[in-house]
Amino acid sequence: MPASLTLAAPAKLNRMLHVVGRRADGYHELQTLFQLIDLADTLTLTRRDDGVIELLTPVAGVAHADNLVVRAAKRLQAHTGCRYGASIALDKKLPMGGGLGGGSSNAATVLVGLNALWSLDLPLTTLAELGLALGADVPVFVHGRSAWAEGVGERLTPVTLDTPWFVVVHPGVSVSTPAIFQAPELTRDTRPISMARALQGGAPTWRNDCEASVRDRHPPIAEALDWLAQHAPSQLTGTGACVFAVFDTQADAHAVADMARVKWPSWVTRGINTSPLHAALGC
Template sequence: MIPAPPLREALALPAPAKLNRLLHITGRRPDGYHELQTLFQFLDHGDTLTLRGREDGEIHLTPQLPGVAAEDNLIVRAARLLQVESGCRLGANIHLDKRLPLGGGLGGGSSDAATTLLGLDALWGLGLSLQRLARLGLTLGADVPVFVHGHAAWAEGVGERLTPVELDTPWFVVIHPGVTVSTPAVFTAPQLTRHTPPITMARALQGGAASWSNDCEPTVRALYPEVAHALDWLATRAPTMLTGTGACVFARFDTRARAEGLLSGVPKGWQAFTARGLNRSPLHAALGR
């Protein structure tokens, strides 16, 4: 093991949400995973993690998420993976201020894991490269690397082959209709589109937001009427799409005022917020990376 470096002060860091501005499923691999093409973009809205170092090597997370055992939480798994990879003997107290809905398609768990990796790398003074941290993150989930690298990206494979891109940065209204979508149920549904012809990144970007779509949306509509209702309600007000496998849906607006003006009319029982699209992660801005 390497010697433990001096502890830094506590760090309070963002774990931003992401949107899939485009999501195509272009095939299915022999191992059961699906080949994807997608455009990831960050939002200036998300969870917050506060990290404080410990001398004894213990990893303590508060609060516990309902229905998620500590050992299964991606934050704890990321912290322990980093300890093993680096040989660091330090630990951490981690407090999660959870704002993103579980299973909403906003990448909350993956973003939390990435913030843990980058935050503890800074807190523990490890100095690992983004490439090395992204490789670690990939073992935790396919969406973790884009949060580690911290730039809007065109992604292929299972979402891990990333090319940085510059997207438009409108304001968004994001709605969670109060239902939990099962990603395995969506990807195993017989009606899911699995053979959309691949396109080039250049063609996707040239087409622009008006041409982007999510191949999961028809299946999620059929399986989850609440999501279909949210999509239909929001689509009467602005161009609307599902993010990931849902359950969150989003619409883009040219101005903050137009986006915020919609919130007062959102039906009861739905969670809704406005956020600005970002091409650089606020986590990287906070850490100066």
């Protein structure tokens, strides 16, 4: 194993997100389809012999010890008693707090990458368990497959989804996930469906139960959703702030993204079913 690895940390979209219940501990029971996309951050991990975990590219407003990248490395180190450390450089492309899972994907890439770099040979199931304590979305990135998810998003079944082109738009606002899940009007009793029914797709199955609450609280997101809907079916991912629309061709996606960029940061990306992280490491 080389002393350094440069690895992708791909984003995700929630092709659907149903809230089917609320647990006694306050967490919500969900059903969702995680679609991996080829929009990604890039991390470079370099092994150290002194046990130090160092983030070479601090994120403004996030303390070193609170960064998910650092927390993931230290959690893996503590779990295994590994004597190695790591210097980590993050090339950030994904917007923070956008509902694309960027922080969770970064943490997963650190867990999977350092598992290889430190020659630990832990199975992905163990890495996913370690990652779940860092965030509910971390396990899907650890396993590296588009997936049907239940529970808080941790019970995963790999699936093969269609892989259209997407336009992803960031409306320029920040959404508090806890605030949305605490919203009194949030739908919490959507009838559970089977994975087979979910995979048939289409409205009204592929919808996001959080979207109405997010629209009410964040008019710029409602504006972006309505604008995108003039060109293709549009939807919120996670609790936002990013919204997306689906296109059959790359040319159509680029045409709409070019118009969107007059007002909002926007990206054209392709759906994928296997993470480039796992392809690189042979997981």
